Amino acid sequence: MSLKELIEEANKKAVENMMEAEPVLVDVKLAKDFIPGFKSDMILHAGPPITWERMSGPLKGAVIGALMYEGLADTPEQAEKIASRGDIVFKPNHEFGGACPMAGVVTPNMPIYIIHDKKFGNYAYSNFNEGIGKVLRYGAYDKEVMDRLKWMHDELFPALKAALHEAVKDKGGIAIKPLIAQGLHMGDEGHNRYIAITRLFLIELIPYLIQADLPKDVFMRVYTFAKNNNFFTLNIGMAAAKAMTMAAHNIKYSTIVSVLTRNGTDAGIWVSGLGNRWFTAPAPVPKGVFFPGFTQDDANPDIGDSSITETAGFGGFAMAAAPAIVSWVGGSVQFAVENTKKMYQITYTKHKYFTIPYLEFQGTPTGIDIRYVLKTGITPTINTGIAHKKPGVGQVGAGIVSFPFELFKDAFKAFVETYGA
Amino acid sequence: MGKKCLYAWSLGSYAKKIINDKGGQKALVAHVFDNTIYLRMNDDELILISTYPWRSPFTINLAGIDYDGFSFKSIVSPLQKAVLLTDKIMMGELSIDIGEARVYSGLGKPASSHVDNNYLGHKLRLLLYTAGIIAGGLRNTSTPYLHSRVCEYLNSDGLLSDNAMDSLIGLGEGFTPSGDDIYVGLSSAITYTYSYVDEKRDVASSYLSRIKEGISARLNQTTWASGMYLRYALSGLYDETIEKILYDFYYGDIQDFYSSVVHLLRRGHESGVYLALGVLLGLLSIYNSFKLNWTNKLCSLLIG
Numbered sequence: 001m002s003l004k005e006l007i008e009e010a011n012k013k014a015v016e017n018m019m020e021a022e023p024v025l026v027d028v029k030l031a032k033d034f035i036p037g038f039k040s041d042m043i044l045h046a047g048p049p050i051t052w053e054r055m056s057g058p059l060k061g062a063v064i065g066a067l068m069y070e071g072l073a074d075t076p077e078q079a080e081k082i083a084s085r086g087d088i089v090f091k092p093n094h095e096f097g098g099a100c101p102m103a104g105v106v107t108p109n110m111p112i113y114i115i116h117d118k119k120f121g122n123y124a125y126s127n128f129n130e131g132i133g134k135v136l137r138y139g140a141y142d143k144e145v146m147d148r149l150k151w152m153h154d155e156l157f158p159a160l161k162a163a164l165h166e167a168v169k170d171k172g173g174i175a176i177k178p179l180i181a182q183g184l185h186m187g188d189e190g191h192n193r194y195i196a197i198t199r200l201f202l203i204e205l206i207p208y209l210i211q212a213d214l215p216k217d218v219f220m221r222v223y224t225f226a227k228n229n230n231f232f233t234l235n236i237g238m239a240a241a242k243a244m245t246m247a248a249h250n251i252k253y254s255t256i257v258s259v260l261t262r263n264g265t266d267a268g269i270w271v272s273g274l275g276n277r278w279f280t281a282p283a284p285v286p287k288g289v290f291f292p293g294f295t296q297d298d299a300n301p302d303i304g305d306s307s308i309t310e311t312a313g314f315g316g317f318a319m320a321a322a323p324a325i326v327s328w329v330g331g332s333v334q335f336a337v338e339n340t341k342k343m344y345q346i347t348y349t350k351h352k353y354f355t356i357p358y359l360e361f362q363g364t365p366t367g368i369d370i371r372y373v374l375k376t377g378i379t380p381t382i383n384t385g386i387a388h389k390k391p392g393v394g395q396v397g398a399g400i401v402s403f404p405f406e407l408f409k410d411a412f413k414a415f416v417e418t419y420g421a
Numbered sequence: 422m423g424k425k426c427l428y429a430w431s432l433g434s435y436a437k438k439i440i441n442d443k444g445g446q447k448a449l450v451a452h453v454f455d456n457t458i459y460l461r462m463n464d465d466e467l468i469l470i471s472t473y474p475w476r477s478p479f480t481i482n483l484a485g486i487d488y489d490g491f492s493f494k495s496i497v498s499p500l501q502k503a504v505l506l507t508d509k510i511m512m513g514e515l516s517i518d519i520g521e522a523r524v525y526s527g528l529g530k531p532a533s534s535h536v537d538n539n540y541l542g543h544k545l546r547l548l549l550y551t552a553g554i555i556a557g558g559l560r561n562t563s564t565p566y567l568h569s570r571v572c573e574y575l576n577s578d579g580l581l582s583d584n585a586m587d588s589l590i591g592l593g594e595g596f597t598p599s600g601d602d603i604y605v606g607l608s609s610a611i612t613y614t615y616s617y618v619d620e621k622r623d624v625a626s627s628y629l630s631r632i633k634e635g636i637s638a639r640l641n642q643t644t645w646a647s648g649m650y651l652r653y654a655l656s657g658l659y660d661e662t663i664e665k666i667l668y669d670f671y672y673g674d675i676q677d678f679y680s681s682v683v684h685l686l687r688r689g690h691e692s693g694v695y696l697a698l699g700v701l702l703g704l705l706s707i708y709n710s711f712k713l714n715w716t717n718k719l720c721s722l723l724i725g
Contacts, residue, residue, distance in 0.1 A: 002721035004557040255558075371558040374551075375694065377687040409683055412551065420550030 003253070003419060007371075010254035011348050014272050015367035017247035018256075018312060019352045022118040023240035026173040028160045032108035034125060035096050039108075040070075042089045046104025046305040047263025048278045049092055052083045056264030056300050061139025061391030062103030063088070068141060069149050070107045076141060076392070092268075094259050095276060098125040099242040099305035101234060102137035102385060102395075103264070110149075111157035113236050116173065117243040124246060126239035128152050131229045133291075133395050137304075138387040140394035151221075159222045162212035163205055174204045176240035179233070180314060181353050184364070189322035190237050191306055191315030192329055192383045192398055198233045202226055238305065241312035248272055248367070255415060256348060257368035260311045260380060260403065264303035264387065267403055271370055271411045274418060279411040281404040286384050288399015289330040300389040302401045307382050310343075313351045313366030316382035316400075317343045321356045321364075329383040329398045339381055339400075340365065346372040346380065370415065373408040425496055427483050429519045434526035435478035435658055436468045440505045440519075450501040450512055452596075452646060455492040458512075459646055460503055467649040470510070470517065475688075476525040477660035479653060481510070483517065528661060528668045530617040536671045544670055544678050545704060549715060551682050552697040553722030559691060563594050565724065571603070571698075572720040580607065580702060581628065586635045590651075591643035599695040601647040606663065606699020607706075608632055608654035613667040614707050616657055624707050662688055666700055 001009070032038045043066055045059060055063070064079040067088075073079035082088060093100050100106060104127070112125040127137075130148055134140040167174050179200045186196035202223075209219055226232045249258035254272035261268055262283040269279050283301035290296070309315030319325060320340035323333040340356065343365035350363030368380055379402050386397040443462060451461040458470040469480040472491065476482055496515045503512040508520035556568070570592065574585035580603070593599030611632060615625035633655050640648040653659065662685045669678040685700075686693045705715055 002725040003554070003718075004722050004725040007554065007557070008725075255554075369558070371555055374683060375555050375558075375686055409680075412554075412683075413547075413679055416547060416550040416554065420546060420554075 006253040007255060010251045010273060011256050011367065011369065014248040014251045014254040014256040014258075015349050017120060017251075018244045018367060020119055021122075021177075021244040021247040023115045023124070023176045023243040024118050024173040025113060025164065025176055025236055025240075026116045026168055027114040027164055028111050028157055029114055030108065030157075031106050031110050031112050031125070031127075034112060034114060035098070038096075039089070041087060042091060042108070044091050044093045044096060044098065044100075044104070044106040045263060046093060046100055046102065046303060047261045047283075048266050048268025048280045050090065050263050050265055052086075052088070052090065054265050056303065057389045057391040058139030058300050058303055058387035059103045059105070059264045061141055061393075062105040062136050064391060065136045065139075065141030065145060065149075066105045066107045066110075068146060069136075070109055092261075092263075093305055094242075094261060094270070096125075097123060097242065097246065099238045099261075099308040100127045100137070101129070101238060101306045102304040102387060103139055104305050105136065109153065111153060111160075113239050115176065115236070115239040115243045117247060118172070120247040122243050122246040124239045124242035126235040126242070128156065129229060129231050129233075129235045132231060132385075135394055138385070138394040139391050141392060155218060156222055156225065159209065159212065159214055159218055162214065163208040166208040166211040167204075170208070174201070176236060177353060179204070180237060180240065181355070184314065184318055184321040184354055185357055187322050187324055189315055189318040189325055189383075191234075191309040192385065193230075193322045193325045194233050194237065195230050197237065198226070198230060201233045201236065234306070238308050241308040241314070242305075244312040245308060250275055253419060255370045255412075257311055257370060257380075260307045260368065261305045262302045262307070264300055267302065267407060269403075269407045269411060271415065274411065274414055277414065279407050279414070281406040281410075284401050284404060286386050286399035286401035287330070288384075288386050288397045289328065290386070290397035291395070294388070294396035298388050298393075298396050299399075300387045302384055303387055304384065306384065307380070307403075310380055310382045311368065313347075313364045314354050317347070317366075317380075318354060318356060318364045319383065320358050323358075325383065329400055331400055342378060343380070345376050346378050370408045370412050373405070374412045377405060379403045379405050379408065424514050424516065426516045426518065428485055429481045429517055429522035430484040431476045431480070431482040431525045432519050432522035433476065433478040433480045434524050436481055437524055439466050439468060440507060443505065445504070445506060448503045448505055450497055450499055450503055453493050453497050453499055455494060458493050458497055460505075461645065467646065467653070468505075475660050475662045478526055478658045480525075480660065481517065481519060481522065528664050530668070531672050534617070534672060536618060536620065540675055541670070541708060544675060545701070545708065545715075547675070547679055548666075548670075548682055548697065548701045548704070549719055550722070551679070552686065552694060552701055553719050555686055556694050556698060557722045557725075559694065561594060561691060567593055567599055568723040572716075572724050575716045575720065580604075581631050581635060581706075583635065586639050587642075590636065590639045591647075593695075595690060595692070596644070597647040597650060597689075597692055598643060599691060601643050601651055602692050602695035603699040603702065604632075604636055605650050605654045605659065606696040606701075607703040608636065608651065608699075609659040609663045610667060610700045610703025611706070612655065612657040613664065614703075618671055621707050628706055662693075663696060663700065666697070670704060
């Protein structure tokens, strides 16, 4: 078989696998009980690998908060000292099958969602979503943040575990792909807009929360937290997207991007046919809409694993399905539509199951192909939350950002060097 | 619409010569695109006016354009007359000041020119696989036919044969047919080598007369504008995206060369890909002593 045929066959398989994956939420666990080899001195984070010295403000802030959450430090100063003297091992979530928004920090005693891909057998994880504003994932770590994390560990985690136990007994868990597909028809795009998907998820979850026979006040706190947080299911959607892209990863000869992420300092990608090799470039700064009192000058370079949604064919690539999102991330409805149309130029196919009513139910652009990025010069454009560049502040807005071309240029050169023998 | 005055930052040396030689005469606006205007003089000369940054000896590059909303189409129409003066070009409501533009005559070769033969094989392989994989992934409906024809000739009597030129010049979709783009790239590689690479001048010379004769005889197979690109390439006139590849092939490092290849590939809808393939085929003609088994490799990328 010729190299052209091998590439085509590999890419076809990669996107087929991505689309046919069946991510199902099956459990919640503490990270140390699920992630193999997760040691007490380890912290997982979003994006490509990075050292403490090169971390941006929000990632440092999240690490500081995480060390206090774990009881390894009593004060931010103490946490900073621990992190800076090399006592902590930092590793990317993606290398362990995870995808977590913004700083994406996961420590051993944090609860995580477990997604099982029933088609291909992969497992993926993501952490719990805290809401917007002053939250750990945006680098905030004050008492309000710590109290919320504690409640999530002590009450939300066991409640969800009990509910998911019922869901698994009843029907094997909660299937996520149908919720995303339906959400795209209800005005969500699955990255920065989860209003419909969260409602759809709660419709699935509530009967099992009831069956779990929780005390009424616990039930009400869990329900109220979930219904008031429009991003409650973002992390579940991301873990589902991670499972989808894992099914497309490590396929020899494939030029399809299987990871697209950033850590607040660097952006990074994986290409299916090149395995877990990172290609990195400086992370760009998003342009967007800012919360009152903040401006573009406050914005940190882009951060988070959440671009796994675009990697899997939804999120910013499906913005044409979510006209109302422009009030959150900026731009115009026309931009949202144009962005989706533009992304078709750099993707391998149109999604079988994720469709966009406004575009005559066309499938979403799916499977970023580094060949097309190289040819067109168009890079993946996504929507994103914006963190303050200083540790401890949190989210200051949301916006739009394009990945640097250099990532794809370097990856393509590596592809040629690997397969062009 | 009111008068629009634009300024040129680069004036190609050949365009300057045409204007000086034929100044005060009128030209015809042959084609207008959002970012380029094709001026035609006496059926046998082309001057390109462009808002793109890449220069050529026959291009006038404009500065100070609002790229978001700008389009020549709203200012100039095909078949309008243009007046060419030594300091100004006028077309209807559009006036272009060329008095302060820097004259561009090409990159040529480095002052201390020395071809490092150690890396040429690696660079050829990089170009072959980069251009070949990108070309193999193109989704145009006519692509398979074009690729099969190219490979048919590569595997028989070569692209410089009468049969190949009969078939490929003018073949393909778009403003500059892909077959022509291949020959523009190929001609550029041979003329650049002939002009700037002393140790390969004799080899290049042996191909130069053949392609000049063969292509010149077939310019009526294609469009006027595409034919002009071919004619200019045979005279050693091509833009800097093509010249930069050749410059970096002979005198640059591998990273610079790869960047030049990627830059060219991104040009146009598909033109950049076929220009790059043409450059590759021209260089492979010059360096046919490399034992790359390159025809099979390239065709395995183009047609499978």
